[in-house]
Amino acid sequence: MPIGSHTETVALRIALRELVALSTIPAAWVGREPHIIAAGLADVLVGSLHMDFAFVSLCDPKGGASIEVTRGDAWREFPEWLQTHVGGAGQFSCKEIVTDLGGGEPCRGIVIPIGVNAQGGLVAAACSRPNFPSEVDQLLLSVAANHAAAAFQNSRLRNELDAKVAELRQARSELEMKVAQRTADLRRSEAYLAEGQRLSHCGSFAWNVDREGIYWSEESHRIFECDQTNKPTLDFILQRTHPEDRALVQQVSNRAQQEKRDFHFEHRLLMPNGSVKHIEIVAHAVERYESDNFGFVGAILDVTERKQAEQKFRGLLESAPDAMIVMNRAGKIVLVNAQVEKLFRYQREELLGQEVEILVPKRFRGRHPEHRTEFFAQPRVRPMGAGLELYGHRKDGTEFPVEISLSPLEAEEGTLISGAVRDITERKRAEEALRRSEGYLAEVQRLSHTGTWAWTPAMGGSRYWSDECYRVLGFDPQDGVPRFETFFSRVHPDDQPGLKERLARVVREQVNFEVDYRIIHPGGKSRDIHGVGHPVFNASGDLAEFLGTVIDVTERKRGEEERERLRQVQADLAHVTRMTTMGELTASLAHEIKQPISAAVTDAKTCLRWLARDDPDVAEAREAASRLVKDAMRAADIISSISSLFKKGALQRELVDVNDLIREMIILLRGEANRYSISICTELAADLPKIMADRVRLQQVFMNLMLNGIEAMKDVGTARELRIKSQQHDNRQLLISVGDTGMGLQPEQAEQIFNAFFTTKPQGTGMGLPISRSIIESHGGRLWVSPNSGRGATFQFSLPSEVTAHQAA
Helix, strand or coil: CCCCCHHHHHHHHHHHHHHHHHHHHHHHHHHHHHHHHHHHHHHHHHCCCCCCCEEEEEEECCCCCEEEEECCCCCCCCCHHHHHCCCCHHHHCCEEEEECCCCCCCEEEEEEEEEEECCCCEEEEECCCCCCCCCCHHHHHHHHHHHHHHHHHHHHHHHHHHHHHHHHHHHHHHHHHHHHHHHHHHHHHHHHHHHHHHCCEEEEEEEEEECCCCEHHHHHHHHHHCCCCCCHHHHHHHHHHHHHHHHHHHHHHHHHHHHHCEEEEEEEEECCCEEEEEEEEEEEEEECCCCCCCEEEEEEEEEEEHHHHHHHHHHHHHHHCCCEEECCCCCCCEECCCHHHHHHCHHHHCCCCCCCCHHHHHHCCCCHHHHHHHHHCCCCCCCCCCCCEEEECCCCCEEEEEEEEEEEEEEEEEEEEEEEEEECCCHHHHHHHHHHHHHHHHHHHHHHHHHEEEEEEEHHHHEEECCCHHHCCCHHHHHCCCCCCHHHHHHHCCHHHHHHHHHHHHHCCCCEEEEEEEECCCCCCCCEEEEEEEEEECCCCCCCEEEEEEEEEEHHHHHHHHHHHHHHHHHHHHHHHHHHHHHHHHHHHHHHHHHHHHHHHEEEHHHHHHHHHCCCCCHHHHHHHHHHHHHHHHHHHHHHHHHHHCCCCCCCCCEEEEHHHHHHHHHHHHHHHHHHCEEEEEECCCCCCCCEEEHHHHHHHHHHHHHHHHHHCCCCCCCCEEEEEEECCCCCCCEEEEEEECCCCCCCCHHHHHCCCCCCCCCCCHHHHHHHHHHHCCCCCCEEEEEEECCEEEEEEEEEEEHHHHHHC
C-alpha cells in the first residue's frame, strides 16, 4: 500500500496529526517559565499548525503583567487593529474572524479570547488558505490556547509557590484537596478521552525509539485485539500485520528510526479469527532534551468500515452504465470508473490527478472552470449545460455528443462533484433521422396535399392534426386542434347529413372507412376531401382511437373531368384520323375490292354460260356459283373491315390472334406497298398466345404504323422493305415491331413524334402516333421508337398476354 496522503482522508489525517501534536505540548511546558510557554505556543501555531502569523497574549488572572509573543509578519497591522478595532484585548467576549487583512496577497485571520471576556488573554492567527479558519482550525486554536492558558497558570502558581513557601505549607491541606480535585478531573478527562477513542475507533500510542518502549491506549489494544497486560512490541505488531503488508510496515519502521521524521501510512491486520482490518497510522516525531530520548506520538485509526464503504462505493461506481467522474473543488479528477476508460479511451492512471478539462473540447476549456466554480457555489443535483450542446473529447482528439448529470458528494476533504457522462451519439443520430423523416413526411404531405389525424370518439374530438391537415381543412395551426363541432360546421351543408351518418356507423361497427365530402374554407372556396380512417384497439381489445388521412382531391377531380373531356376529344380525333387515312387508301381499297367483284362477275357469267347450253352442265355451273359466293363474301369482309374503322365507341375486347391481324392488314395494304415497290417481310412467332384486345383499335395501330413506314420509304432510292415481327417477349408480354428502311428520325424526334400535332410529313396531322400510343397504353402496353443500325427506324409496342388471357378465362 503506498505511503503518502490519501485523497479522501487527508483532512482527517491532518487534524489527527495536529491534535496529537497539541496533546503532547502541555507535557513539554511543565515547569517552564511563562514567556517560554507563550513563545512555545506561538511557535506551535506557526510551525506545526502552518499559520502565517501568530500572536499570543497570556494574562495573569491576579492582575500581574501579561506576556505577548508574535511570530510571522502576515498581519503587520495587528497591534493597531487590536487597539482601534476593539479597544484592547480586554474587550473580547467571543472569537472574531477577519476575512480580509489587506496587503498584496489575500489572507484571513481569527482572534480567540481565552477565558471569559479574554481574562486569560487571547490568541490571534492568520493564514492565506482560502478556507481558513475551518472548524478544525478553530478547534485546534482553542485547544492550543486553553493548553497554553493552563500551562501559564500553572507556571504562575509555581512561581508563587516558590516565593511563598511558608504560605503553601500552611495551606497544604487546601492544596491537597485541590490536587485531589485536579486528579479527579484528569481521570475524568482521561475517561472522556478513552471513550472518545472508543467511539471514533482511534487509539493513541507513544514510541520511544531509543529506549525501545511502546505505549498503547486502551483503544489501541482493542484495535489489535490483545490484552492490556501484554506489552506491545514491534515483533507483535508485525505478527498481527497481514503477510502481504509486513514488508511495508518493516520498511516504514526502519525509515522512521533512521530519519526521525513524521510518518503516515495505511496497512492491514490479519486477526486471529481470520478477519482483516484496515488501519491508518499517523505519527509525529518528538525529540526530548535528552539525547537518548527520541520517539513518536501518534494515533491508530481503524478505517475498516470506511474501506468497506469505499469498496461498495467503487463497486457501485463500476457497475454504473454511465461514465462516472469524481473531481474535487480544484477540478482535479480523483476517481473514475471503467466506463470512463472505454468512453474516453484513457487509462485510469492517465486521468487521476489531472484537471477535468482534459475531457472537454479545447474550444470550451476556457469557460469550464468558471462553470465549475458556479456549481460549487450552489451545489445540487442537476443536468449540466441545460439547453446546450455538450461534447466530450477523447484521447485521440475526436469529439462526441454527451449528456452530463452533476451531483455533489460530501466527503472528509470537502465537497466533491460526481459527473455521470453518457454518450448520446446514437440518440443524436436517431433524433436526426426522426427529424429528417418527419421533414420528409411533412414535405410529402405538403406535395400530395395529404394530412394525417388521430380521432378519439370517446373524447368527442381529435387529439392530433398534422400541419398539412390544418391546411387541407382550412384551419389555423396556432388555434390548436378544433372541436368536432367546429370542424363539422365547415363541412358543406349538403354533405353534413351523410358524413354524420357514416361516422356514427364506423364508430359503432369499429371498421375501416373511406368517405368523400366537401369542406368550405374561410375564404368561401369549396374543396373536395377524401378521408380514410383505420380503428386502433388497446390491449384489452377496446377501441382506442381512429388514425387516418385527409386528401385534397379537388384538383384530381378537376383533372379527371379534364382527362375525360380529352379522351373524348382524342376519340374524335382518332375517328377523324381514320377517316383521313382511309381517304388516302381509297385507290388501294378500290383495287382490293375490285378484284373479288371482278372475279364474282366472271364466275356469274361462267355459271350462266354453263346453264345456257342445250345440255346444261349443272356441275360446272354449281362450281362457278360457289366461286361467286366466295368472291362476294371476300368483298363483303373487306368492306366490313373498312367500315369498322370508321365506327366510334368504347373498347370491345375479345380474344385476338395478333398474327392473323397482321396478315389481314398486309392484305389490306399490299396494294399501297406495291404502288411504291415496297416489299413486306414478316417474321411471326409460332404458337403465339391470343390476347384480350379491341380488334378494330389494334387494326388502326397497325394501319398507322405500316402507312408511316410506307410513307417514309416511297421517296428512297435504295431497297425498300417493311419488316413486321411478332414474338413472345416473356411469359407476360407480346412484342410486335414494324421497321422500315426510310430516312429515319433525328435523335431529338424520338419522343417528339408522340406529341399531339407534331409531324414530320408535309401533309400530316400529327395525331396518328399519339392516338396509337394512347390505344396501346389503354391495353396495358407501351409504344416506342428506336433508330435502326443502318437506315430507317423501328416502331415497337408490347401487349400483355398473361393478364388478358387470365381475364378471358
